[in-house]
Amino acid sequence: MTDRTATNNLTVTLNGVATELPHGAHVSDVVVHALKGVSSSGVAVAVDGVVVPRSSWSATAVAHGSTIELVTATQGG
Amino acid sequence: MPTQQHVEVDSPLRIGDLELTSRLILGTGGVTNHQVLTDIITASQTQLVTVALRRVSAVDQSILDVVRACNVSVLPNTAGCKTARDAVLTAQLAREALGTSMVKLEVIADDVTLLPDPVELLTAAEKLVSDGFTVLPYTSDDPVLARRLESVGCAAVMPLAAPIGTGLGIRNPHALQMIVESAKVPVIVDAGIGAPSHAAFAMELGCDAVLLATAVTRADRPEQMARAFRDAVLAGRTAALSGMIERRYLARASSPTSGLIEPSAP
Numbered sequence: 001m002t003d004r005t006a007t008n009n010l011t012v013t014l015n016g017v018a019t020e021l022p023h024g025a026h027v028s029d030v031v032v033h034a035l036k037g038v039s040s041s042g043v044a045v046a047v048d049g050v051v052v053p054r055s056s057w058s059a060t061a062v063a064h065g066s067t068i069e070l071v072t073a074t075q076g077g
Numbered sequence: 078m079p080t081q082q083h084v085e086v087d088s089p090l091r092i093g094d095l096e097l098t099s100r101l102i103l104g105t106g107g108v109t110n111h112q113v114l115t116d117i118i119t120a121s122q123t124q125l126v127t128v129a130l131r132r133v134s135a136v137d138q139s140i141l142d143v144v145r146a147c148n149v150s151v152l153p154n155t156a157g158c159k160t161a162r163d164a165v166l167t168a169q170l171a172r173e174a175l176g177t178s179m180v181k182l183e184v185i186a187d188d189v190t191l192l193p194d195p196v197e198l199l200t201a202a203e204k205l206v207s208d209g210f211t212v213l214p215y216t217s218d219d220p221v222l223a224r225r226l227e228s229v230g231c232a233a234v235m236p237l238a239a240p241i242g243t244g245l246g247i248r249n250p251h252a253l254q255m256i257v258e259s260a261k262v263p264v265i266v267d268a269g270i271g272a273p274s275h276a277a278f279a280m281e282l283g284c285d286a287v288l289l290a291t292a293v294t295r296a297d298r299p300e301q302m303a304r305a306f307r308d309a310v311l312a313g314r315t316a317a318l319s320g321m322i323e324r325r326y327l328a329r330a331s332s333p334t335s336g337l338i339e340p341s342a343p
Binding site for chain 1: 104105106107108114127128129130131132133134140141151152153154156162166167169170171172173174175181183288290
């Protein structure tokens, strides 16, 4: 039996795209990954249809198979 | 259209915690660049602009900076959502992203008509109100639906003039007037406005504000058109509070009818 925790990545669906993340990744890591260093001001995150408040990003672990949406404001309406 | 007593033209519109002296709400859809956005916000003198919520990778993220630099409030929408569930989640994301509990609730039935889905809309409105949102629903011009939306606690009702982006103007003034007459919450005409005269007409009918985007953002000269709409909304409101004359079937002379010179023989 291999040690999955040390070697395996987890796969999530991030904004509709299958994305590999290191095992043990938190929502805050996902945000950094998606924004590639751009400020996260004005960004909100939902995991499996539930909003994760900014204050909980670094404490919320991401599970394999999660559906994650990262959104922000754009022109419209 | 009876005169409303003791209402000042510049009395503010109150929606939730907001107090607006401008009765023109501007949508940002269709703006070609940030300079144009700044120009039309300034020219329109609006104090509230709408934005949409989209996945981060697909969008330009700096629109908020532009809007905030103009010192106006942001009204996020749930544009594109087709179910109550998606609209509720989008509203919750908007609250988290933008720090406002106001939402322009939009639940459309299909991509061809972009008409509101009344069943999903009412369901979403009820959920969001109970979740503490200040809900401004984009609705059809059905007076009964408007009443139902008000009864579940919406802070305003926003009936369409015509389908989104058509510029057809107020297709059913009678329905709109019925909504105005029975609503206890502000009535904001949203969608289908093409010309400043449409916006003025909405205000003459007694609506509290007008929300539009395309008519300005896709005009050849958006900044100039924003000014035209600013003036039209103000003119319509001023007229509505000034006691417009009753319509008549036959003519009525405005010049004196006595003291005319001797009429010549026919």
